Amino acid sequence: MHDIAYPATGFDLTPILAIVCLVLLTGLGIVLYMLIGKSEELREFKATYDKIMGSFNELDEQAKLIVKTDLELNKAQEELDRRLNGLNTLQNLARNMRTSLDENEAFQRINPELIADLGFSRMLAVSSNDDATFASRATIDLDPKKIEIALGKLSANADLVNALRNGMVFSSLSSSQKTRAFIVSLFETEHFILAPLLTQKGLTGFLFTGNRYNASAITEGDEELIGILASQLAQTIENTHLFEQVYRSSQMLETKVSERTKELSHALKDLEEISKKKTEFISAVSHELRTPLTSIKGYASLLITGKIGAIPDSVKERLMKINTHSDNLVKLINDLLDIARIESGRVEMKTAPQPIKPMLNNINDLLTPQLSAKTLTLHVQVQADAPDIEFDASQIERVFINLISNAIKFTPPHGTITINVIPQWDKKNLLCEVADTGIGIRKDDVARVFDEFYRVDNEINMNVKGTGLGLALARNIVEAHGGKIWVTSELGTGTMFHFTLPFKHTAKEGPRAG
Amino acid sequence: MPTNIAIGFSSANDPVTAFKEAAIMAKTQSGLPRHDLTLIAVTPTYTAADAHTLTALENLRKILNPERLIGLTAPALIRMEGIENKGVLVLTISSDEIHMGIAAQHSISLLPLQDTGLKLARELASRMSTSERHGALIFCDPLALNHTQIVRGLQEGLGRAFNVAGVISPGTMFLQDHLLSDALGGLIFGGKTPFTCAIRHGWQPLGKPRIVTDSESNLIRTIDDKPAISIYREYFPEDMAGLPAGQLGDIGLLYPLGLSTMHPKEYLIKNPSAILPDGSLVCQGEITRGTQVHLMIGDKDSCRRAAHDAAVEIRDKLHGRNPKLAFIFASLARRKLFGRSAGQELNQIKEILGLACPVFGMYTYGEFGAATSTDLQTHNASILIAGLG
Numbered sequence: 001m002h003d004i005a006y007p008a009t010g011f012d013l014t015p016i017l018a019i020v021c022l023v024l025l026t027g028l029g030i031v032l033y034m035l036i037g038k039s040e041e042l043r044e045f046k047a048t049y050d051k052i053m054g055s056f057n058e059l060d061e062q063a064k065l066i067v068k069t070d071l072e073l074n075k076a077q078e079e080l081d082r083r084l085n086g087l088n089t090l091q092n093l094a095r096n097m098r099t100s101l102d103e104n105e106a107f108q109r110i111n112p113e114l115i116a117d118l119g120f121s122r123m124l125a126v127s128s129n130d131d132a133t134f135a136s137r138a139t140i141d142l143d144p145k146k147i148e149i150a151l152g153k154l155s156a157n158a159d160l161v162n163a164l165r166n167g168m169v170f171s172s173l174s175s176s177q178k179t180r181a182f183i184v185s186l187f188e189t190e191h192f193i194l195a196p197l198l199t200q201k202g203l204t205g206f207l208f209t210g211n212r213y214n215a216s217a218i219t220e221g222d223e224e225l226i227g228i229l230a231s232q233l234a235q236t237i238e239n240t241h242l243f244e245q246v247y248r249s250s251q252m253l254e255t256k257v258s259e260r261t262k263e264l265s266h267a268l269k270d271l272e273e274i275s276k277k278k279t280e281f282i283s284a285v286s287h288e289l290r291t292p293l294t295s296i297k298g299y300a301s302l303l304i305t306g307k308i309g310a311i312p313d314s315v316k317e318r319l320m321k322i323n324t325h326s327d328n329l330v331k332l333i334n335d336l337l338d339i340a341r342i343e344s345g346r347v348e349m350k351t352a353p354q355p356i357k358p359m360l361n362n363i364n365d366l367l368t369p370q371l372s373a374k375t376l377t378l379h380v381q382v383q384a385d386a387p388d389i390e391f392d393a394s395q396i397e398r399v400f401i402n403l404i405s406n407a408i409k410f411t412p413p414h415g416t417i418t419i420n421v422i423p424q425w426d427k428k429n430l431l432c433e434v435a436d437t438g439i440g441i442r443k444d445d446v447a448r449v450f451d452e453f454y455r456v457d458n459e460i461n462m463n464v465k466g467t468g469l470g471l472a473l474a475r476n477i478v479e480a481h482g483g484k485i486w487v488t489s490e491l492g493t494g495t496m497f498h499f500t501l502p503f504k505h506t507a508k509e510g511p512r513a514g
Numbered sequence: 515m516p517t518n519i520a521i522g523f524s525s526a527n528d529p530v531t532a533f534k535e536a537a538i539m540a541k542t543q544s545g546l547p548r549h550d551l552t553l554i555a556v557t558p559t560y561t562a563a564d565a566h567t568l569t570a571l572e573n574l575r576k577i578l579n580p581e582r583l584i585g586l587t588a589p590a591l592i593r594m595e596g597i598e599n600k601g602v603l604v605l606t607i608s609s610d611e612i613h614m615g616i617a618a619q620h621s622i623s624l625l626p627l628q629d630t631g632l633k634l635a636r637e638l639a640s641r642m643s644t645s646e647r648h649g650a651l652i653f654c655d656p657l658a659l660n661h662t663q664i665v666r667g668l669q670e671g672l673g674r675a676f677n678v679a680g681v682i683s684p685g686t687m688f689l690q691d692h693l694l695s696d697a698l699g700g701l702i703f704g705g706k707t708p709f710t711c712a713i714r715h716g717w718q719p720l721g722k723p724r725i726v727t728d729s730e731s732n733l734i735r736t737i738d739d740k741p742a743i744s745i746y747r748e749y750f751p752e753d754m755a756g757l758p759a760g761q762l763g764d765i766g767l768l769y770p771l772g773l774s775t776m777h778p779k780e781y782l783i784k785n786p787s788a789i790l791p792d793g794s795l796v797c798q799g800e801i802t803r804g805t806q807v808h809l810m811i812g813d814k815d816s817c818r819r820a821a822h823d824a825a826v827e828i829r830d831k832l833h834g835r836n837p838k839l840a841f842i843f844a845s846l847a848r849r850k851l852f853g854r855s856a857g858q859e860l861n862q863i864k865e866i867l868g869l870a871c872p873v874f875g876m877y878t879y880g881e882f883g884a885a886t887s888t889d890l891q892t893h894n895a896s897i898l899i900a901g902l903g
Contacts, residue, residue: 055610060748063809064723067749067769070811074768074851113527113600178831 005512036434064129079219082119086225088485090115093229099238101243103127105489106236107137115140118225120209122189122491125159125233126151127197127205130141132161134205149360150186157182164196165203169227173218196229199238207233283340286333293333335469339452342476349392349480356430357382359393363400367408375413378404389430395477398486400434407436410460410495428503429483435496441489449487450475474499517609517707519839519872520544523593525601527562534572536622536767537577549606551614552578553701554585554688555876556602561587561686561734564693579829584616584701586653586687588650590849592842592875597849605874607839609769611706611900615641619691622664624657630698631667638702639671649709650678651841651900652882653699657684657787660732661892662800664698665882667887669890678890679711679900680882681843682798707838712827713883715783715896716820717725719772719808721749726773729801734771737807741793742786745771749809760789767847770895771797775807777860780885783810785847785894787879797891798880809867812851814858821859821897825866828901838866838903842875849877849897863899 030116093114100106106127115123124147133323134151136144155161160179163170171193172180183192192210196203211217272273300322303306303315311319361379369377400419407417420433440451445456478485478499485499521539527530536554554574561567573582590599607614622630638650650672654664661682668678686698702878703709724745728735734742747754750765757763772781784793821844830835842863849856864871881898884890 060721066720067809067811071750071753071765071768074764077853213740426844 014234018157038099038214069230079221083221083225086118086221087299089114090225090229092234094232097232098239101240101452102235103135103237103240106233106240110138110140110233112140114427115209118209118229119222120211122187122192122212122298124187124208125205125454126208127237128203137205142189146188153186161203164194164206165198167196167198169196169217169223169230170194171223173220173223188212189218193218193223193226195226197230197234199241199335200235201238204234204237206230209280219423238337280339282336286337286340290330290333290337293329294328297323297330300326330471333471335455339469339473339476342473342480349395350478351390351392351481353388353390354393355388356386356391356396357433358399360419360421362403367401367404370405371417374408374415376408376411377416378417379418381419383423386423386430386501391481392477396481396501399474399477399499400432401433402474405436406470406497410458411436411438424500427500428504431498431500433496433498436495437494440491440493441487442491445489446489515608515610515822517544517607517611517838518544520606520874521593521874522604522860523591523595523598523601523786525598529566529570529602530573530869531558532560532602532606533574533732534577534891537574540604540606541577542769544552544606544608546606546608547894548579548581549608550581550606550612551605551616551701552580552585552609552752553874554583554602555591555874556585556838557589557591557598557600558587558685559600560602560698561693566859567686567693571611571688571691571693574604578604579607582614582616583688583690584618584653584699584819585688586655586681586699586876587687588878589846589878590681590877590897592844592873592877594871597860599822603874603876608810609705609707612703612721612835613642613646613705615702615704616689616700617641617702618694618696618697620687620697622698623696624658627660627663628667631664632668632671633696634700635668635671636789641702646704646893647672647676647704648678648703648707649711650679650700650702652678653687653697653701654680654682654882655684655687655695655697656731656882657682657794657798657835659798659802659836661798661802661880661882662732665799665890667891668882670859671806673805674889676682677709677711677900678882678884679713679779679841679843679898680874681898682878682880682882682892683876684879691755693829703902709900709902710828710831710837711883711898711900712824712831713881713893713898714820714827715812715897716817716823717770717772717781717783717810717812717895718816719781720811721807721809722736723808725804726801726805726807729803729805729868732797732799733790734797734801735792735794735809743789744791745807745809746786761789761795762786762789764850767850767895768812770810770847771795773801774808775885777886780886781808781810782891782892783895785844785845786851786882798894809894813849814852814855817848817897818859822866824897824899825863828899829866832901832903835903836871837901839874839901841900841902842873843878843881843898843900844875845881845893845895845897846877846879848897856873859897867899867901 007083036276048359075219096109097106100109110123115121121141122136124136124142125138127136127137129135136151138149139147160182170179170183172184172191183194184190187208187210189210190212190498192208194206194208197205197207207226209226297301300319303311304319304323359383366379367378396397404417404419411417415437418435420435422433424431438462439458441456449452450457450471452472455468476499482502482504483500485497487495487497489495519865520540522537522538522541522797524532526664539810547740552574553748560570591603615638619625619630619634619635639647652668654661657667661860669676669852672678685701687694689699724738726734726737727739736742737745743756745761748845749769753765766786770783770785771784775782784797784801788796790796810894828840829835840863844859852859860873866875881893882890883893883896883898885893
């Protein structure tokens with residue numbers, strides 16, 4: 001060790017150095033102290049920073065969770081939106097298809113816009129042929145040439161066809177990898193749904209929908225929607241077939257009806273022709289009969305008078321019978337002639353507006369002897385407001401006489417015959433009724449009493465002669481007036497004949513005042 | 515002549531029929547033999563074949579006899595009656611009070627974008643004097659561009675404070691009797707009738723903030739020194755794995771990026787449109803390095819509220835009056851978010867602007883607008899309303 005030599009300055013530097021050293025040491029101490037303090041602060045700051053960063057990272061982790069949940073919610077909402085849109089579209093599509101009555105039209109109604117609304121860009125609708133092959137019916141965004149090849153391959157895949165026959169829906173979401181790869185290779189469509197078209201006959205085709213891109217992957221909801229659409233399409237196809245059947249049946253039926261109508265029309269024409277000939281024949285024959293009959297009756301009457309010479313009583317009696325029978329025959333011929341004339345339209349009704357009551361009074365007077373003979377009572381009731389109507393008095397009188405004579409004939413002694421005349425303002429006609437308390441008519445006979453020559457088979461008719469033309473003539477007269485005649489009867493209680501005479505232009509509208 | 519506004523619509527399948535029907539409907543409403551302006555928006559199916567579209571356009575012009583015609587293609591249309599996925603929407607305006615001018619540039623991807631924006635702005639500006647001008651609608655066809663350059667050009671030509679409402683929507687554009695592609699078009703309004711715009715989004719930040727550590731033009735290369743796509747991979751590991759290469763799918767629409775702005779609670783929304791092989795995200799508009807970025811999440815309520823606020827802003831700017839005509843441009847991201855209830859947003863706006871206010875609108879892939887604290891910017895996931903009146 002060397003001693004330090006200090007120059008002789010006259011000053012002692014030691015204390016100064018000591019002070020400097022002390023100051024330096026103190027300063028160093030302070031700096032050290034401060035550094036220690038700062039370091040502490042830094043540590044605290046770092047700790048705070050780490051804490052904040054930790055919080056940030058924690059926040060970020062939470063954010064990741066939020067984002068994940070949010071994304072899932074968004075996806076769920078998107079799926080829900082798609083389902084709602086799909087359902088809406090499906091409804092429109094189904095409505096479109098339902099109104100289709102033609103199979104081709106039903107397929108054509110699956111248009112690109114509706115398929116796009118369902119979330120697909122590609123579509124293929126296929127129907128089954130009779131030979132178990134498939135035929136493309138409608139396509140969207142698929143190459144027709146490739147479809148033909150694809151359909152050939154598909155129909156050759158027995159497993160797949162059988163599964164379709166069993167109602168299985170295939171999709172890129174749920175099918176096995178092998179099936180999925182097969183269908184993707186057929187239609188070059190990554191995301192797809194293949195649904196069968198099943199009707200009561202079985203597999204009638206299938207519906208394929210799909211998308212090429214990953215962004216448009218299939219969901220379970222899509223599978224359901226396309227499944228429903230396929231069912232709707234199948235139902236529509238079935239309906240179109242049924243409609244076709246019904247249409248064909250109705251066409252056949254129409255043809256048959258038309259043929260039958262033609263036949264009936266011919267038959268009616270023939271009948272009319274026969275009826276006309278019959279009328280003409282009756283008319284001709286009646287004329288030819290009446291002329292000699294008039295002579296027979298004339299000669300018989302002349303002989304009865306004895307003007308030509310006296311005749312024995314037995315001859316006279318025979319001549320009287322000839323006369324009576326001639327009268328009956330004349331009446332029969334006259335009635336026949338009248339019927340023929342009315343039917344052929346050769347008799348013109350000499351109608352004139354008049355009240356009906358005076359005519360009925362005359363009839364009453366005329367038939368009084370017959371009524372008295374059988375102790376029958378005749379009531380004539382003409383409603384006070386019965387209007388004057390237009391009718392041929394002589395003809396309508398014949399109708400009444402015919403009906404009342406019948407009533408007299410079939411009503412036992414002490415019975416009642418009632419004539420009612422009632423105006424029917426709503427129907428604009430006068431209703432005339434002739435009712436008796438007679439033996440009545442059987443139901444089977446009711447419908448035939450107006451037929452020419454028809455006589456009801458009963459005891460009275462067996463004993464009393466008649467032509468069977470009276471009611472037929474009455475019907476013809478009423479109908480020639482534009483009215484109707486019918487009968488109601490109850491066996492053992494009585495019979496009522498009804499006939500109407502239209503007001504035409506003579507009757508005032510509404511009942512008479514008073 | 516007082517202002518005459520008419521709107522026609524058709525969704526007929528055939529373009530010629532649809533254009534004709536929409537034109538006849540508009541003409542029936544207007545009752546005029548000629549129209550100062552015709553604005554058309556059509557969904558892409560109507561512009562698939564140029565020959566048909568040209569014939570359809572020619573027929574429409576014969577019916578409406580417009581002095582100016584401009585139009586664009588849109589993914590979906592918005593009108594008073596609701597949202598249309600398919601159709602032709604025709605607006606006609608005839609007025610002495612509203613002055614209008616149209617202009618368009620085509621093949622813009624080959625040109626310097628700022629110059630294109632500037633050129634369009636100058637052409638539009640030349641249609642009327644500075645004092646008359648109120649605002650402009652801008653239509654941009656190409657998607658993947660640095661739209662900020664276009665916006666800068668527009669601002670340079672029209673002024674930073676000028677009201678601009680713009681949409682990015684790819685597809686054919688119409689200018690008079692021409693069909694344009696790769697185009698930028700514009701419609702300027704001026705005169706006595708004011709024009710005003712409002713833009714909102716309603717998306718909220720989620721998770722920790724991150725920093726754009728590397729970016730270039732409209733590309734975000736890295737976030738927190740990791741490839742930009744990492745942000746999505748961290749949040750959606752399973753879902754990202756199932757997506758086709760280069761695509762973000764619905765995730766990019768539902769969970770956009772929010773860039774911090776000067777305003778602490780305001781975010782500029784960006785829907786990344788593509789992923790580059792290096793993990794960079796392609797956006798619309800410029801992204802600045804160092805910008806704080808968040809993953810954003812949206813809900814229907816906040817988005818409805820945003821639409822409500824934008825409509826209120828329009829009415830406030832018009833001093834409480836309902837506009838004579840409302841243009842509504844809504845991002846497709848909102849359509850995605852709202853799903854079937856997309857009409858609710860429209861109803862919200864109609865309630866504020868009046869049920870009688872005619873609406874001409876469409877869904878968009880991007881929007882140009884000035885939010886409260888920003889200049890004109892390229893937005894995504896937003897609702898942009900422009901009111902004329």
